[in-house]
Amino acid sequence: GSSAEDNDAGQVVELKLAHFFPSTHPAEEDLIQPWADAIEEATNGQVKITSYPGETLLKADQIYDGVVSGVADMGMSCFSYTRGRFPVMEAFELPGVIYNNSKVASTVAWEGIKQINPEEIQDTKMMMALTTGPGDLFTKAPVRRLEDLQGLEIRATGLSALTLQKLGANPVAMPQSDAYEALSKGVVKGNLSPVEVLKGWKHAEVTKYLTRTPFLYNTLFFVTMNLDKWNSLSPENQKAIEAINEKYFTEVAMGLWDKQNEAAMKWAVEDQGVQEIKLTDEEAERWINLVQPIQDEFVANLDAKGLEGRQVMDTVLELADKYNKEYQ
Amino acid sequence: MFKFTGLVSGLSRILDKIAGLCMVCAMLLVVANILLRALFSRPVLGVYEYVTFLTVATIGLSLAHCALQNGHIAVSFMFDRLPLKIQELVDLIINTAGLLFWSICAWQVAIFANSTAASGVVSPTSQIPLHPFIYLAAFGLLALGLVLLVRTMESVQRLLQPSLTPLSTPGIKAAKSIQKAAAVNK
């Protein structure tokens, strides 16, 4: 039992944080570790966070629930792994919204979450949200126009599978762990993912072309905390942690994937000879028009659940517009 | 008692049959999808999720029958040397512990299914609700608990009437279908 009084008396609260990234991944090395150290320092050592990377404590799709039930005290994962549980959060991953980079996409998400403050995440204390930013198409044969994509087998799961279907591609759903072999042998001819995957999962070894599609894909990550554990902290410690959260969101989290994407892109182009393809504006327009209905379906779906679908969608579009101008 | 034992073994046999059917379906589904993909370039989206659901059914529904055949293996060599009375007593304790443990697991998995139903989680691609399959797993564990209840009752009986049946060690009583079939094949 660690109540607020205990903490004032100097008792240390030890928190376990579960996530699925490998221990050598920047999410652990550049974000979680320094952020945890900063929290320990800011709370004079009263809040101590131990990270369990690489699914050692909880599997990726169990992390949110695991934080609610107290298996872990904190967790970082994707909302979309438990599809249907976070209907509003899907707004930040919808295709047809242009994000220049992960800075824009992350800021839109974090600010959007604060503004909308949806019911579905009230059972934990959100620390921060960040995104991969836009994903691109990496393929074995060049995709320069919509016609090149018709009937092409592309690995994608969840919302992305629907997106590719609307574009006329042939989405094949399989786990990311199967994708390398499948690409290598040509079971699928491409993948829709953040550029980071080219290096992280070595997909650049088995694909040749990269078509830039900054309007097709985004994945939203959360860092969250068990509500009882949060409420047990003293107000001073809570304030200190919130300050650290904002600092690390701006300085590290929001641009984390941009840094990785750049490094992956450099490696893919220079070492693996991957060729970058940029769509013309007219071509991009055709693609965006085709995926637009997914946004309308999203709005209708939320409305059917008695949530403000249109308002959520407009918030996302407005914020994207605003931050695309700020972070070019 | 005998009626109950018969009921439980009948139930687990039926469940195992359904489990086998699910395995056949999973195989056919994977092969059909490969053919559709390789020959007609028209794979069924989310097949791997369907296969996953069928796998849950296969495993969940065969747990009880596996236990009935003493298929869940144990280490027996050190214990066999103890006096029979002690063996029987410890057997009773272990069986009761197993019964309690898996019944609690069944209950907990059902709670997990409840909360999944409430939060509306669906599979990412085919968007099929997950909770029916979690209930199925819970049901399989419950059936496993029933088999262990039979085992516990048998332990009690042996302890009260030592002359009734000799103690069966796990593995000896286990299905020898392989050897039987080997004879058939010859």
Next chain:
Amino acid sequence: MSTLVVGLISIIAFFILLVLRMPIAFAMALVGLVGFACLTSPSAAFSMVAKEIYATFSNYSLGVIAMFVWMGFLAFYSGIGTRMYVFAYKLIGHYPGGLAIATQAACGVFGAICGSNTATAATIGAIALPEMKKYKYDDALATASVAAGGVLGVLIPPSVIFIVYGMATEQSVGKLFMAGILPGILLMLLYMAAIALITFRKPGLGPAGPKANWRERTEALRGGLGEVLIIFTLSMGGLFIGWFTPTEAGAVGAAGVLGVALFKKSISWEGFNKSLLDATRTTAMIMLLIAGAMIFGRLMAISRLPFELAQMAGTLPLPPFAVMAIILFIYLVLGCFIDALALVLLTIPIFYPIAVNTLGYDPIWFGVIIVMTVAMGVITPPVGMNVYIIKGVAPDIPLEVIYKGIWPFLGAVVVCLALLIVFPQLATFLPRLMS
């Protein structure tokens, strides 16, 4: 109470339950639950156990084990396995231990289709064990050779553990696969040598049969190997051309065996039903074991025992090879209690930076070494997943008999590891060729 103490007590409690004849999967799950409850809260522990059970049952990559196991039983009940062994017997049955040696080749070849050690052991076990029994091979030799042969399933690509290692360390899975080929073949040859040595000293363990002439051999070939070749070419070729992924290969294999058996009318309705019965029983056992191992693994993670051990090894003031030796020793000890896959997931985050960044070892080479060491763990007592699998396939053979036969094969793995340490090129040569 320190978390480490809880971890240690849990291991002891697990041992006691084993001795008391509690089924192994139950013991691991029960100790995992209670230990986890001590370190967090009962409600958190219950929630962890419930989710872990469902997660294991619904794991797509583990689901393929069921298909491979069924394929093995189909091959057995349709007599395809029997005909395969008749041919092998005619070919090399006149040497002592010839069939066990042929079984190693079967494991190696099967390893090229299947990426899991448990599935390889179960599939080959279903086919090979009844046959070796028929030819009066010693139980310990027969079962142990298949349990050990299953390891070839993860060394020879494709391999689940290499994929997990590649994912956790961001190394090229393709290179890891290439790196596993030569050590895999080497280990297979060492196994064969071990069998030859055992049966040379005690010919009664693998009795030699009459020598067949070439006419008999070609006859046996036409009778049995033809259909095996068709199935194998289909599976291998399909994988190579890119018709399906390794995870789908199990279903293709089962369909292939069933198709051939139906075409040749060599399986009865009864045999088909029995193959399903045996396959579901074996799968249920394997999956409950894996679920138990996962739950126990969660307890180990939260007790921080593996992490502390690793940290300790990394900070010792010793030369690199000595630290590496300690790391391998820790793997061997942990491998006695934790399943291979869980062990790689748990320990790579700590050992990898030490071995590669601090000590300067080649990451691909380290991957092969780790896979081989944890593979050793699956055949060592008391928690040896492959030994359990074999016990599940051949329920009437006591566990201790299988463990008794394991030692020569364990020796072969040690020799293979030593050769890899002395000649790292065995692992690094092929991947270098690739880039």
